[in-house]
Structure formats: structure tokens, C-alpha cells
Amino acid sequence: MQPLLKEIRNTPLLWMLVFVPTVLAAEAVLSNSHTLLFVLSVLAIIPLAALLSHATEAVAARTGDAVGGLLNATLGNLTELIIAIAALRAGQYTLVKASIAGAIVTNAMFMLGACLLLGGLRYHVQEYNRAGARLSSGLLLMATVALLAPSAVADLQHLPQDGSVIHKLSVGISVLLIGVYALGLLFSLKTHKELFAGAEHDKGEEAPWPIGLAVGTLLVITVLVALVSEIFVESVQKAGETFGMSPAFVGFIIVSLVGAAAEFAVAFSAARKDRLDMSVSIALGSASQIALFVAPALVLLSYVVGPTPMNLQFWPGAVTMIMIATVTASFITGSGRSAWFVGALLIFIYAIFALTLYVVPPAGQG
Amino acid sequence: MQPLLKEIRNTPLLWMLVFVPTVLAAEAVLSNSHTLLFVLSVLAIIPLAALLSHATEAVAARTGDAVGGLLNATLGNLTELIIAIAALRAGQYTLVKASIAGAIVTNAMFMLGACLLLGGLRYHVQEYNRAGARLSSGLLLMATVALLAPSAVADLQHLPQDGSVIHKLSVGISVLLIGVYALGLLFSLKTHKELFAGAEHDKGEEAPWPIGLAVGTLLVITVLVALVSEIFVESVQKAGETFGMSPAFVGFIIVSLVGAAAEFAVAFSAARKDRLDMSVSIALGSASQIALFVAPALVLLSYVVGPTPMNLQFWPGAVTMIMIATVTASFITGSGRSAWFVGALLIFIYAIFALTLYVVPPAGQG
Amino acid sequence: MQPLLKEIRNTPLLWMLVFVPTVLAAEAVLSNSHTLLFVLSVLAIIPLAALLSHATEAVAARTGDAVGGLLNATLGNLTELIIAIAALRAGQYTLVKASIAGAIVTNAMFMLGACLLLGGLRYHVQEYNRAGARLSSGLLLMATVALLAPSAVADLQHLPQDGSVIHKLSVGISVLLIGVYALGLLFSLKTHKELFAGAEHDKGEEAPWPIGLAVGTLLVITVLVALVSEIFVESVQKAGETFGMSPAFVGFIIVSLVGAAAEFAVAFSAARKDRLDMSVSIALGSASQIALFVAPALVLLSYVVGPTPMNLQFWPGAVTMIMIATVTASFITGSGRSAWFVGALLIFIYAIFALTLYVVPPAGQG
Secondary structure (H helix, E strand, O other), X not given: OHHHHHHHHHOHHHHHHHHHHHHHHHHHHOOOOHHHHHHHHHHHHHHHHHHHHHHHHHHHHHHOHHHHHHHHHHHHHHXXXXXXXXXXXXXXXXXXXXXXXXXXXXXXXXXXXXXHHHHHHHOOOEEOOHHHHHHHHHHHHHHHHHHHHHHHHOOOOOOOOOOHHHHHHHHHHHHHHHHHHHHHHHHHXXXXXXXXXXXXXXXXXXXXXXXXXXXXXXXXHHHHHHHHHHHHHHHHHHHHHXXXXXXXXXXXXXXXXXXXXXXXXXXXHHHHOOOHHHHHHHHHHHHHHHHHHHHXXXXXXXXXXXXXXXXXXXXXXXXXXXXXXXXXXHHHHOOOEEOHHHHHHHHHHHHHHHHHHHHOOOOOOO | OHHHHHHHHHOHHHHHHHHHHHHHHHHHHOOOOHHHHHHHHHHHHHHHHHHHHHHHHHHHHHHOHHXXXXXHHHHHHHHHHHHHHHHHHOOOHHHHHHHHHHHHHHHHHHHHHHHHHHHHHHOXXXXXXXXXXXXXXHHHHHHHHHHHHHHHHOOOOOOOOOOHHHHHHHHHHHHHHHXXXXXXXXXXXXXXXXXXXXXXXXXXXXXXXXXXXXXXXXXXXXXXXXXXXXXXXXXXXXHHHHOOOOHHHHHHHHHHHHHOHHHHHXXXXXXXXXXXXXXXXXXXXXXXXXXXXXXXXXXXXXXHHOOOOOOOOOOHHHHHHHHHHHHHHHHHHOOOEEOHHHHHHHHHHHHHHHHHHHHOOOOOOO | OHHHHHXXXXXXXXXXXXXXXXXXXHHHHOOOOHHHXXXXXXXXXXXXXXXXXXXXXXXXXXXXXXXXXXHHHHHHHHHHHHHHHHHHHOOOHHHHHHHHHHHHHHHHHHHHHHHHHHHXXXXXXXXXXXXXXXXXXXXXXXXHHHHHHXXXXXXXXXXXXXXXXXXXXXXXXXXXXXHHHHHHHHHHHHHOHHHHOOXXXXXXXOOOOOHHHHHHHHHHHHHHHHHHHHHHHHHHHHHHHHOOOOHHHHHHHHHHHHHOHHHHHHHHHHHHOOOHHHHHHHHHHHHHHHHHHHHHHHHHHHHHHOOOOOXXXXXXXXXXXXXXXXXXXXXXXXXXXXXXXXXXHHHHHHHHHHHHHHHXXXXXXX
């Protein structure tokens, strides 16, 4: 525990951990003050994300960048999964689908773009492991094609209106996607793990945490993030209504940004240490994981916890945004080199998506 | 003839050649037993495809991988062309268009994916000639864009209902496509043939066939494949109806898979010998050839042998599937490296396409 | 002035400069002879474009290929901007939007393809700076995504019919696009200008012009091109009606080709001198500049000089053509190598686009 306590004492940001018990208490007492709960939950998520960043880097320091990146992506997406399950239970399927689409786009465009921009502001030109990035982006491209195939290629106009065909198709594809995800773990963690090793860097400065402490902290903080995130998602929706945001906008932008806050912290910190291998691995790996694991798991879980089953049918604009995000991320990371303007352009396209979604929400979203 | 007879004696698979006369006889006697004819024709195509594989490799051994690959793609697509002409004569335009779209997708996703998977199960990481693959995939990308341009960019809602405009456009584009195909042969066989030469490999094991025997076997077997394929396509359609498959599914999946069986055998065998240059050249070259030669030839032939002219208008899902297959294949082969999971993912996307098409056929296909 | 006069005396093409005063006089006297004015204005633009080519190369010789290319792209697009402003003033928004879409597609497909073809007919295989091309094509990809985002992702069916939402969105995005354009100039001219330096080549043959003469000639010729282009655009439209061309076809093909004539001359001449770095930089840079600067400037200018505001909503076929052109150009230039057939294919796809647009114009264009 000592390295952890020393870390907290030395990092003013982590003093904000005091907001974690505060928001949990406030939720019990003042469960109707949505704006207060929203602000408190964001304030609580920030230090949790930062601490998760430290713990993940401590594990990564002992296991190589890519495994650390994968670990972090899993835990970060666990948060998103828990948030989406809460929305699923409430039958908010527009919010769930928007948060799936938004998580892929946010990871592949905003997180990647912010990493390239933050790194590029400190280093003139950054180089990273091109083969690894090509592999990650190839997997992401195929994962999103698999996820979107029914929305993109099915001629759905003439189907029976009860949606039974779409539901059967969605379940079939969800089972296949989870099978592919398992194969992907076999591939990246066992048969070809050397392909996912990042470039070597100096670790320097800080003595690494013991592996037990690092893993333990990872687990505890993940649970806390989940608890606070649930308060967050409940309050942000009410806050969204107050500010005139549609459920599609709230899910696509707000839930995605906050749900991935922990991964942002790790990826940004790696970018500013010129370890773009790790940043790119987190951003693209996390987006792949949403498509291959979180989305199908939510479809299957909807049969257990939801009021009605959920399908994999996305609205046309979401399909286009996901495909643009994936192809652009693939193309950009294919060169293995980056400078600040590349990151700025990615963030800019993300901003245009957000602006469009804010001004023109999908039909029937209000 | 001796090396050929020796080959047949030593390869149990080739003993199945006995089904070739069997199916031809059965077709004359039992022309209504569609399920029997279907099974027999598949059993006959398998050894023919294998023998074609040996003959093509024998020619390729003397001419370089890429020319052998081109030769094989031409002969394999000749089969597909003959199958499609039979459907054309019967006025089955949905089947013809689905088999064109399916042949491109099957070559670029399933054949490529299966080669990468089969090769990857034997070799940890496979490297291949990246410049050659980039060239092939660039040609494929442009060939499919040319083929799909009218379906994708034309605003067809307000046209006269007799389709005269689309037919004029289709004929014009078909003539242009065949002209480009001729330029492409000039390019790949004459002015820049050195770009299409594969990497060097040990030939080893078997003494190569004399060139005369190899070419003669190629020609004879191709004709036999065509004869058996015609029985196959007639029986598979009736069998398809029995199993509740739409003409679009039969054309896209079944006809494509069987029509390309001969190329599969060659490409798979090359992949398992770590000659991915040849596999990629066959898969992408064959898909290009469908787009640049088979499709426009069928449009022009429809004026001669069909009951009415056929146009180049594909249903929207087919356009999307072809574009996804082409862009994905281009991206995947751009790295010049492969491992088993990449192949598994390509096959998986192909399976999702098939599943979607089976569950949700295009409108008006029944 | 002496090197300029010597240049004109030695180059028979430049003797056609006599058509410049001719067309200006004819416009004053015979302003109703549209076919005559059309022919004269084309005859006048050709030598102006050639002279602009010489002047730009003279500047480029002293500043490096890429800066020269950027300079040329700016001046070439200034012409297009002036042409579009004339159409804007007349309220011809279909023509303006078609010329924006057409300029991007013409630069990224036709100009690039013609450069690769012309260079490839003289040199067997041409190599160019791959990193620079990847950067240019990445910027182009993101610029067009930004421009097209509202057309592609907005679900516009259920919006109020007065278009107020689209106009607000278009103005917002136009301001963002111009901001990004300014950041891009900062990037390419200041912080990372070394990335845009072309490969070294022998200059040889001719003594370079003094920088003052080169810049002065550039400016004067640009103004003359603009004057003649305005006559051209007025007469070509009337000529278009005579030949049964829709405004969409005239804007997309004719205005784009003539508007970019000056850049064609420079890019083609560079390609034939094996300086593909400069050709690719001009073609892709010019297309980016249309998306990031000309298009948003026209939207904002429409509030000042147009009868009603113009928005950024393109017809679906234009969106598809722009995306295909951009992705194809990105893919083709990613390899850093070229041969004649690659150029021929790009020109061929452009021809199919033109044919489709001629035969099937977008709805409501007549």
C-alpha cells in the first residue's frame, strides 16, 4: 500500500478522490439534485481515471506496452459496459446504441487525435511501430465491418414489421462476434503476442509498483469507477434534457467521453512521453473491443435484463460515422509517423460529427 | 501423358475423377433427380479442380508465379463465365448479377481469407511481395469502382420507367471496361510484366511436367469443369428452392464458391507452401477480372443470347458488400505480412455477409 | 522582363497570348455570340495557363517543389473561386456546388491520373516521396470528410422545410473549415515545412527567372486568367444548354477542367520531367484547398453577394463521387510508385463518372 499512499500524497490531482465518497453519499441523500450529482460524479471520475492510469502504467511497465494497453482497454470498456447495462435495464435503447457507436468513434477519432495532438505539441515528429498499428487498425476495420454488416447490407424495407428477422440476425451475429473476440484474445495474448509488443523506451523517474499492488489497485478503482459512472449516467441524462440534448447526442458524445476518461488519461500520458505505440494500441484496441465484445454482449444481455430484446440495427448516420472513423484511423496510423496537425484534424472531424448530431439528431429522437 | 497418369495413380483425391463420366451419364438418364445431380456434380468438380491446380502449378513453375496466377484466374473465370451464360440464356438475371457480385466478394474475402488462414496455421508469420499486392489491390479497387459507378452515383429515381437510359449507360460502360481489361493485359503481360513476378521459392519435390502436357491438361480439364458446372448450376437452383434459399443467395454464395473451386485449390495449395504471392495474386486478380471482363462481357452477351438485355444496376446491398470487400482486401494486403487471425477475420466477415443475405434477401427476390 | 519576352519568342504556344486581348475585345463587342466567346476564351486560357506554368516553376525552382506546388494550387484555386463567385452572384447554386464537387474529383482523379499516365508513358516506373504523398492524401481525406459530414451523417428527412437548420450548420462548419485551413497553412509553411519539401532533381537547361519577375508574372497572369475565365463561364453555360448538358454536368466537368487548366499545365510538365512529387503535391493539395477554403468561403460569401444563402448540402451522387475519388487517390499515392496503367485507370474512372453524370443528371437538374 505504501507506494500508493505516497503517490496520492504527492499528486494534488488525486486529492480529488475525496469526491468519490462525496458523490456516493450525495446520491443516497440528494438523489433528485441531478445537476449537483452530475458535477460531483465528473469530479469523482477524474481522479479515479488518473489513479487507474498510474496503476495500469505500473502493470504495463512489467508486461510490455501492448499487454498493458489491452488490459487498460478491457477495464476501461468494462466501465462502458456497466454504464450501458444500466441504460439497458431502463429500456433506453437509443442511448445504448448511441453509446456503442459513440464509443467506437470517440476512441478511434477523438482519443487518437488528442494523443497525436498532445504528443505533437511536445515532439516535432513522432514515430511509432507501424506494423503494430497496421495490425490494430486492420482488426478494427474488420470488427466494425462485422458489427455493421446487417445495418449496411440488409434490404430491410420489405420485412415483417415485428422485427423478428432482425432480432434473429442480431443474436446470430452477436454469438459470432464474441467467438471472434475470443479468437482475437488467443491471437494477441498467446499465439502472436510478440506482434503486440511496443517499442522500447526508458522508464526512468519512478520506481515501479509491486505487481500485486498494481493489479489490486486496478481492480478496486475499476469498481469505484463503475459505481460513480452509474450515478453519472443517470444524472447526465436529466441534465441533457435540461440543455436540450437528444438521447442520441448524450449517448454518442457525453457518455462516450466520460466512459473512456480512464483510458484517455493513460493514452494521453503515454503520448506526452513519446510512447505513441501505447496510445495507438489503447485507442484502436478499445474501439475494436467495443465492436467485438461490448456491443454483442449488450444484445445478448438485453434478453436477460432488458424489458424487450435489443437488435444491432444502427441509424444510417451512425453507420456512416463509424465507417468514416475507422477508415480514417486506419489510414492515418498506416504511416507510423505523426505531427500535431494530424491530431488537430482528427479532433476537428469529431467536432463536426458532434455539431451535426447536436443540430440534426436522428429521426424520432426528439 | 505419363507424368499425368502417375500423378493420378499416386493421388487418392484424383480417383474421384470417376464421378466426371458418372455425372455426365446421370444427367442424360436421370435429368430430374436434382439432388443426386447436385451431389454428383460437386463430387466431380473437386478432383477436376485439384487436377487443374496441378496443371496450373506445372505451368506456373515455368513462367513465374504471377503469370501462372493470371493464367489460372483466366481459366477459373472462364468457368464462371460459362455458368453465367447458362443462367443468362434462361433469363435468370438476379442469379447472374448475384453471381457477379458474389464472385468478386468470394475471391477478395473468402479465398484471400482462407489462404491467409491455411498458410497461417502452418507458418507463424507469412511475408509476401508487398509491392505486387499493392498493385493488384489498387487495380481491384479501381476495377470495382468502375463497375459500380452507375449503381453508386446515378440518381435513378426520376428516370423513365422503361430503363432505356440505364441500358445505354450499361452498354457504354461495358465497352469501356473491356477496353481497360485489354490495356491491363498489355500492362501485366507486356510492358510491366516484371512487376507481377512473385518471390523466389524452392520448387523441390516433384519433377515439373513438360509444358505441352501441362497446357493440354489445363485446356481439357477446363472444358470438363465447364460441362459439369452447367449440370451443377441447373441442379443447385432447384436444390436451393428446396432448402428455401433465394436466387440472390444461391448466386452470391453457392455459385461463387463452386465456380471458383479450381482457383481455390491452386491458391490454397500455394498458401500452404508459403507462396502467398501467388495466392494473393490469384485472389485479387480473379476478382479484378470478374469486374473488368466477365461482368461487361455478360452485359454485351445478353443482347445476343438473353431474352431481354441485362444492365449493370446492382441492388444497394451488393454495392456495399463489393466496396467493403475491396477496401478491406486492399487494406489487409497492403502490409505484406499475415498471420492466421487476419484470415479468420476475413472469413468471418464473409460468413456474416452470407448470413445476412440468407436471412434478409434483397427486395423482390422471394 | 527580358527572360519573359525571350520565353514568349521561343515558345510557339505562347504566341496564342494574342487571343487574350481578342476575347476581351470580342466580349465588349459581340457579347451575344456565345459559341465564339467560348472558343476564344478557351484559346486564350491555354497560353495563359502555360505561362503561369513557367512562372510557377521559376518560383518553385527557388523555393522547393512543395512550396511551389502550394503556391500554384492557391493561384489556380483563386481562378476557380472567381469563377464560382460569378455563378454565386447569378444565384446558380447547382452550378457552384457541382463545380466544388467537380474540382475535388477532377484534381484528385483526372489531374493525378493524367500526371501518372503522362509520366508513365515516358518513364517505365516512377518513384516519388511516399511520406509526402501520404501526408497530402491524409489531409485530403480528412478535409473531404469534414466538408461532407453534414451531407453524409445528418438525417435530414424530418427537418423543417425552410432549411434554417442546414443553413446554421453550414455556416458553423464553414467557419470551422477556414480555421482548419489557417492551421494547415501554419503547419505546412511554418512548423513542419520540411515535410513538404520534394525530392531533389536536376534543374538544368534554363537559367531561372529572377524572383521578382517570376512573382510579378504569376500575379498578372492570374488576373488575366480570372478575367478570361469569367467570359468563359458565361459562354460555356449557354453552350452547354445548346449541347443538352445539365448545369450539374457543366459545373462538375467543364468548369472544373478549364478552371484547373493552369494547374494542369504545371503538374503535367512536372510529371514529364519525372518530378512526380510536385505533380502529386499539386493535385492533392489543390483538392484539399477546394474542400477547406474555396467551399466554405463560397458559403460565407453567398450571404454577401448571393440572392439567398447557399448551404453545404450536396446531392448523394456527389458525396459518393468525392469519397471514391479521395479514397482511391489516397490508396494509389500510398505506394510511392507508379506506372502508366495506374494513371489510365484513374482517368477511366473519371470518364465513367462523367458519362454517368451526362446520361443521368441529379434529380431536378433538367
